[in-house]
Amino acid sequence: MSSIPEDGMRESPDAYGFERLPIDPVESGTNLLVTGPSLGGLRDLLMALLVGAGDEGTILVAADVSAREALDDFADAGGDVDAARVRVIDCASDAGQGPGDHVSCVASPADLTGIGMEFSSLYERLHAGGNERVRTGIYTLAPLLLYVDDVRAVFRFLHTLSGRVRSVGGLGLCAIDPGAQDERTVKSIAQTFDGQIDLRSGRDGCQIRIRGLPNQPDGWQSLDPMAVRD
Amino acid sequence: MPRTDPSIVCVNDDSTARQSTVDAFAGAGIDARPCTTLDQVEDALGRDVSCVVTAATVGDGDAFDVVRLVRETSPDTPVVVFTGDPRALDSLRQSELVVEFASRSLPNARERLVSLVSNAALETYQVAYPVPADEQERIRALREYDVEGSGAVDAFDRLTALIARHFDIDVAFVGLLDEHEERFVACEGANWERLARENSICTHTVLDEEVTVVEDVTEDPRFASNDRLRELDIRSYAGARLTTPEGHAIGALCCVDDEPRSYSESERTDLALFAEEAREQLVLRSRLNGARTETST
Numbered sequence A: 001m002s003s004i005p006e007d008g009m010r011e012s013p014d015a016y017g018f019e020r021l022p023i024d025p026v027e028s029g030t031n032l033l034v035t036g037p038s039l040g041g042l043r044d045l046l047m048a049l050l051v052g053a054g055d056e057g058t059i060l061v062a063a064d065v066s067a068r069e070a071l072d073d074f075a076d077a078g079g080d081v082d083a084a085r086v087r088v089i090d091c092a093s094d095a096g097q098g099p100g101d102h103v104s105c106v107a108s109p110a111d112l113t114g115i116g117m118e119f120s121s122l123y124e125r126l127h128a129g130g131n132e133r134v135r136t137g138i139y140t141l142a143p144l145l146l147y148v149d150d151v152r153a154v155f156r157f158l159h160t161l162s163g164r165v166r167s168v169g170g171l172g173l174c175a176i177d178p179g180a181q182d183e184r185t186v187k188s189i190a191q192t193f194d195g196q197i198d199l200r201s202g203r204d205g206c207q208i209r210i211r212g213l214p215n216q217p218d219g220w221q222s223l224d225p226m227a228v229r230d
Numbered sequence B: 001m002p003r004t005d006p007s008i009v010c011v012n013d014d015s016t017a018r019q020s021t022v023d024a025f026a027g028a029g030i031d032a033r034p035c036t037t038l039d040q041v042e043d044a045l046g047r048d049v050s051c052v053v054t055a056a057t058v059g060d061g062d063a064f065d066v067v068r069l070v071r072e073t074s075p076d077t078p079v080v081v082f083t084g085d086p087r088a089l090d091s092l093r094q095s096e097l098v099v100e101f102a103s104r105s106l107p108n109a110r111e112r113l114v115s116l117v118s119n120a121a122l123e124t125y126q127v128a129y130p131v132p133a134d135e136q137e138r139i140r141a142l143r144e145y146d147v148e149g150s151g152a153v154d155a156f157d158r159l160t161a162l163i164a165r166h167f168d169i170d171v172a173f174v175g176l177l178d179e180h181e182e183r184f185v186a187c188e189g190a191n192w193e194r195l196a197r198e199n200s201i202c203t204h205t206v207l208d209e210e211v212t213v214v215e216d217v218t219e220d221p222r223f224a225s226n227d228r229l230r231e232l233d234i235r236s237y238a239g240a241r242l243t244t245p246e247g248h249a250i251g252a253l254c255c256v257d258d259e260p261r262s263y264s265e266s267e268r269t270d271l272a273l274f275a276e277e278a279r280e281q282l283v284l285r286s287r288l289n290g291a292r293t294e295t296s297t
Helices: A044-048 A067-076 A113-128 A141-148 A151-167 A181-188 B015-027 B036-047 B061-075 B109-120 B137-144 B152-167 B228-233 B266-297
Strands: A030-035 A057-061 A088-090 A104-105 A131-141 A171-176 A195-202 A205-209 B009-011 B030-034 B051-056 B078-083 B099-101 B169-175 B180-189 B194-196 B213-214 B235-244 B249-255
Touching: A030 A151, A030 A181, A044 A067, A044 A171, A044 A195, A044 B169, A057 A067, A057 A113, A067 A088, A088 A113, A104 A113, A104 A195, A113 A131, A113 A151, A113 B099, A131 A151, A131 A195, A141 A151, A151 A171, A151 A181, A151 B099, A151 B109, B009 B015, B009 B036, B015 B030, B015 B109, B030 B036, B036 B061, B051 B061, B051 B109, B061 B078, B078 B109, B099 B109, B137 B169, B137 B249, B152 B169, B152 B180, B152 B249, B152 B266, B235 B266, B249 B266
Parallel strands: A030 A171, A030 A195, A057 A088, A057 A131, A088 A104, A131 A171, B009 B030, B009 B051, B051 B078, B078 B099
Antiparallel strands: A195 A205, B169 B180, B169 B249, B180 B194, B213 B235, B235 B249
């Protein structure tokens, strides 16, 4: 992608870029909601957004898939699954079933305290290990909304997570399939994020649009079929 | 210079560790109030506190007792658990208590804590509700259009009495959304004064340009677990936001009933018109007060 947006404003040197996607780099500290159909490329899109430069760390919260599936998908998207830089919080498998050093397990997607503890702990360890830039992805928010009794706890969780991302100059990405959720809840949750990336799939393949962020392409943009499988 | 009123509360039953943390904040120009027990924390929360930092154990409880206390008395206040290994708290935790964790065992741990808390103290860091994108400007606008002493309250009292009769509902009110609470400036049919924003439906209403209708609170996932709404007998709700001429939504004009209820298109239009009337009252009274102030000076 171009490093100088069309309006001539030069991006900051610590912006997060996206090699295989029609998205211009976004400022560090940004949190984005990624929406689209679960069966129409949402997971591929999230993984493509999480793949960064070689000096970046990655934390994946696997709420809808196992840690193994998440790591495999991340590798398929072109991510380097070096355990020193990539960590997964597995909310969907039995404790102890994850693939080795990469993975921390919590009891269930409803265990927001546990996910928060692991997230903070992994973030600090990645930082201490020299990874100053970290991309965080949650795939997906659906199990949290399904299993947590009170949606207010999910709001608090998202504010806390996005607050840390903002404070340390990270990049936060949360995926959700709006077609499978209460529309009013998704609308309220979207307010927690700086912007939104929407995915749709049709006869001509997958397209995305970016809303709420400055200096981004207008309207729907076609995706490389190798980046996101329909 | 440290502020006169402490805004960070440091809780730890280890006096040496507690003092080291307080000193770290002092070094960054931030006053911190040391506390050992839950009673001391409760007392401190009666003042203006921007963040609570707690160790895993405190004099008469643990970190999650502190979290519960903060959530009960000052729900928007962020809490950071500052401990060696967060996993040591596993046996104590409750799954829906959301807090931030900072490790005490990493290099420069207190420097990291101070940096984190400086950000955590931002108003919306751990709140349990959606926050409008223009929140800071919205709060500033609210102060400008605030109705205290403007004479708008009498007009709102008349308006809400009229609305309650028009819609045949239990309660009609005008609510203004402060930083942490909704303040009921006129309320026909109930004597509500304030409601925490995490319990307020209006905190969602201000996000929507359209009239917000909740036909049955118990069927809406955003509010189904909200016990406070049940205590107030709020079963159905319709609200239209009040916006300033600059476009900031500072509150809402609302209808509430203790039974499930739908609102027709015509009724929604009526409510929007009533809200427009309330908005004009706010704007005109604010301008009138401004003109009076200029004349008197």
